[in-house]
Amino acid sequence: MPSVFIKTYGCQMNERDSEAVAAQLVAKGYTLAASEQLADVVLLNTCSVRDNAEQTALNKMSDIIGQAKKQRPDQVVGFMGCMAQSRGKELIDRLPDVDLVLGTQKFHRAAEYLDELLAGRQKSIVDTEAEQGSEGTIREHLLTGKGAKATTAFVSIMQGCNQHCTFCIVPFTRGPERSRTIPDIVSECRTLVASGVREITLLGQIVNSYGKRDIPLRDGKSAFVQLIEAVHEIEGLDRIRFTSPHPKGYGDDLVEAYARLSKLCESAHLPVQSGSNRVLKLMHRVYTRERFLEIIDKLRSATPEIGISTDIIVGFPGETEEDFDQTLSLVSEVGFDQAYIFKYSPRKDTPAAAMPEKIRQEVIEERHARLFDRINEVGRARHSAFVGRTVQILVEGPSKKNDARMTGRTRCNKIVVFDGNARHRGQLMNLKIERASNFTLYGNPAIVNLD
Numbered sequence: 001m002p003s004v005f006i007k008t009y010g011c012q013m014n015e016r017d018s019e020a021v022a023a024q025l026v027a028k029g030y031t032l033a034a035s036e037q038l039a040d041v042v043l044l045n046t047c048s049v050r051d052n053a054e055q056t057a058l059n060k061m062s063d064i065i066g067q068a069k070k071q072r073p074d075q076v077v078g079f080m081g082c083m084a085q086s087r088g089k090e091l092i093d094r095l096p097d098v099d100l101v102l103g104t105q106k107f108h109r110a111a112e113y114l115d116e117l118l119a120g121r122q123k124s125i126v127d128t129e130a131e132q133g134s135e136g137t138i139r140e141h142l143l144t145g146k147g148a149k150a151t152t153a154f155v156s157i158m159q160g161c162n163q164h165c166t167f168c169i170v171p172f173t174r175g176p177e178r179s180r181t182i183p184d185i186v187s188e189c190r191t192l193v194a195s196g197v198r199e200i201t202l203l204g205q206i207v208n209s210y211g212k213r214d215i216p217l218r219d220g221k222s223a224f225v226q227l228i229e230a231v232h233e234i235e236g237l238d239r240i241r242f243t244s245p246h247p248k249g250y251g252d253d254l255v256e257a258y259a260r261l262s263k264l265c266e267s268a269h270l271p272v273q274s275g276s277n278r279v280l281k282l283m284h285r286v287y288t289r290e291r292f293l294e295i296i297d298k299l300r301s302a303t304p305e306i307g308i309s310t311d312i313i314v315g316f317p318g319e320t321e322e323d324f325d326q327t328l329s330l331v332s333e334v335g336f337d338q339a340y341i342f343k344y345s346p347r348k349d350t351p352a353a354a355m356p357e358k359i360r361q362e363v364i365e366e367r368h369a370r371l372f373d374r375i376n377e378v379g380r381a382r383h384s385a386f387v388g389r390t391v392q393i394l395v396e397g398p399s400k401k402n403d404a405r406m407t408g409r410t411r412c413n414k415i416v417v418f419d420g421n422a423r424h425r426g427q428l429m430n431l432k433i434e435r436a437s438n439f440t441l442y443g444n445p446a447i448v449n450l451d
């Protein structure tokens, strides 16, 4: 049977889609290749949020094709995911050796199309059509991480986005919002837990919009909170997370869920994008700085230990020094545990791309550097406060940087590295934190007091 190598760019949603495609192919008898050079089929699962991400995938594909011409003339190569969706056939016009372009509603057709291509029945295939019900097709899991059983898993609960932030290409690449049903999601989670998964992260573009049109409020609780409650019932599951919510419509029912549902981890990734009301309005974010701060206050009152991370864009068209100062001050005021900075990148067909007041690249770079310093400073303070404390982690596997050490996360989503071994994988452990860097904690197994 053929072997496949899938390389993933971008967000957790993309990681999840790649996993589902890999699982689908393995179920058909494919093996997973260790590198692109060794694979019969290479798929690049692409990201479109910034031009940079697209260029990286395009360059990678050129390299793969160049190598294949010399060494593996029969290799089948394809793009899938967001850039495949937004650029479609244009990708083959540009790189004629590409065999497959698979859009975001077509991941479940990967095996069928690869069969055609490998058998030589078709020269190339492009499928970026919308498909009803495709939100329910990302459900198969590989359930192995580097040969061991997976401890954590992503579950895709919905597809698409209706928000139309003026900078964002996602509504074009992922389509309008469509949600899976609660029983369907719960059944997938049960299967995962039965196979050893202890932590589940529910994924969607705006998870707090989940089921809004299809599932009515119950006792004042939104569809999303009803879903968390249903997942919370699953015996054997220890931890629930979700990403990403939108500050718009971040209801009190969701705030209150943290205090009420013990498996829901004290952590929130809440993208703010800017600290300036003027810029937030231009971005069509539909909340203010004050409203954002109010949500943070409520979350911290409900669950003081909560870890809060965010996304911030620098250099949005028209962003002045004063606007940027507002972002800097917001970072200090909130005290984010982690923040991801994105340099604004104009995207095709988005309203912001047509806004006249572009920010010069050197100004973007300079603001990026200042924001980076501020985020590090705040992150360092938040992380060093853990030194001397004992925290619970779920051990996920070997540390990325040093596989002689193990790593896991606290409930508030801090990465902890410690000297452990493979038998700790999948365990909840108490660790005493000995030291901290800006965004990582280092600990030792705590001596449990048995009195």
Ligand code: 5AD
Binding pocket: 049, 050, 167, 168, 169, 271, 273, 311, 312, 313, 342, 343, 344, 345, 346, 347
């Ligand atoms: N330019 C820069 N960053 C962007 N993001 C989305 N679109 C753009 C863009 N055009 C960022 C946002 C979002 C994250 C996933 O990507 O911060 O939260």
